[in-house]
Amino acid sequence: MLLSLLKCPVNLPKTDSINLKIKRIGMFLLKSSSQPSYLWITLTQASKKKGLTAIQCDWRLEIVALSDRISFRDKDADPLQITHQTRSGPPAPEPRREKQLFTKHLCRITQEAETMYEYLSNNCTCTYVLGAFVLLWVLVWFYRDNLEITKVSEKHVFVTGCDSGFGHLLCKLLDKRGFRVLAGCFTEKGADDLKSATGPFLKTCILDVTSTTSIQKALEWTKKEVGDKGLWGLVNNAGRSLPMGPSEWMKIEDFQSTLKVNMTGMIEMTMDFLPLVKKARGRVVNVASVLGRVAANGGGYCISKFAVESFSDCLRRDIQNFGVNVCIIEPGFFKTQVTSLEPIERELHRLWNQLTPEVQESYGDKYLDKYIKIQRLIMNTICDSDLSKVTNCMEHALLAVHPRTRYSAGWDAKLLWIPLSYMPACVVDIALKLVLPKPAKSV
Template structure:
């Protein structure tokens, strides 16, 4: 009954709430008054159940307070420094441009000189770039020393560990140990290395650590090092958050769904699958069957084309909120597939996930 009342309250409200306007006292009071009026009106129909009305009013007030608190932003953004990794393309590149327009002093770590030059041409004078390879601790140390000179006594307000890779990805039996290591080196070791090296600068500013994980850090949907690395990012971030929260440092986790970036580009994914298949022994290939690879690639194409979102701002908006909100969230799920498929699936019993994936993926010819 309670959910029916709440549904009626919001369905009957002609006002469209804009979070960005909730900081305006007049707009906030308007929203509050409207919701209370609607709640009072509906409660008059349920006088026989006073506690139901009280509960509905309490929930509505809690929602208003949460929306208002979530919309509050930090001050003096133009005095704060943010370091972002993986800025050549994709989420990192777009985030740097957004933060630059917002007034932050952006320090962008790029893997290539071309990526750094292209980003500098597309942004203002306050954005600076540095060449960075997160798999190389010497490169990380040099970037930290450069950053220390840039920020001075201010410290580093935020670090966004965005750099990552997905390849190779496929059935676990097709992988060699080196295939796992190549992904873990970037997605796990890179995040840990960057975070621990830059932590003193973050601690000085009582800032933010934003780690980009994935919905595949909640549901292990395929083999290879990618899911393993993203589960590691989730657990590392949780441990770190609990350890350093005493110093006024927030650790936020971004969990994007499937988006059209270099990580989900079909051509490289399919090339890697062919490479993995060709390195298998004849016995292993025979256990899967001649048609397995083609079926696997076909299903992968269907899934990627169906759920990959081209709107990268859904992810960068989460990153931006984690850096600019006065009260950032612990986790951000970006994308409709994340919110309505992968995250709910992560709370299901393992047998449900196992059955679902078996129904989607092809069956080896010699399965029992």
């Protein structure tokens, strides 16, 4: 390992300096020799040889100290005052031969040192250039990421699923920022609660994303509200998570009920409202999930969120030439109706009761209780109560001049699920196998 590079002057006026240089060279040769028979140079005698002194004066010597090659055959000997000795092997060479070997070795060392110095100099330059480029890129990214649009009071944003959770909080946040918010609520009560908590510029409509008729009514109402300005933002937030559980426990209707809301409803809303978004050169913000990155449980939820991810990527690439941005929100686990324990446990009991006796026997009588306990532990451990972490991402996607393609919200998303999505599938399989209970008749 190269520790240091010593530059020696070309001409040394004093004999003591020359002797010192000879001693340094002698010590280096002594320490770095790899020959079977070690040559112990008489430094006092070497300093009197004119040839060696001439070499010192003519060459700009670069002595390289190597930490991993320092070893003395006789550790008790003083390397500055030793004479010709040999340990074992052939007799010591003649003085002239010593001088030739010394000169040859010195020239090789000098050339290698100069090459190494040039290599290190070039590498340092490349490192500085690369570091400066990375720093500049980071500064430019932060500058672009913080640029915001203007005249938000003239822009309309349509949000689905506003009865509670992320959609409800986002509508109140956008209303405070001055947007003209159009909120699609599933129930009259949800619409009334939202209107009572916001200003006069927020308007609501009843929307069921699983109904084509309901979507068309909301579209006609939106066209009247936005006029020729178009729709700046469409936030597809409406979704459902239940039923969730082992895939073998599901019937086809259990998959379809979730897919109709999270996938089909989201696609139909986007395709119907897209002309209005294109007119305003606005944004489509689709709420996916970290379970659209890692399939951690059965049922239609993970399937639908993977569909949201892929549909959004396809849509973004298809319409990017029209000035429309498509953003994906990937929340982790948050305390909303989607993660409420009571409906999750109720659905698990329903799924268990619809199984055949043979399937129940394969899992065992205690499997359901163990599964529910693990669900409670997971939800109570990683669920975050601060919903603003998600709505802040949505707000940035609507306000930023250069919105991001993906937003990950929550500590579990950033530290657990997103890194896990880049792992080999076998790693995810093993991790989930260790967490979930083992069936009674597992092999």
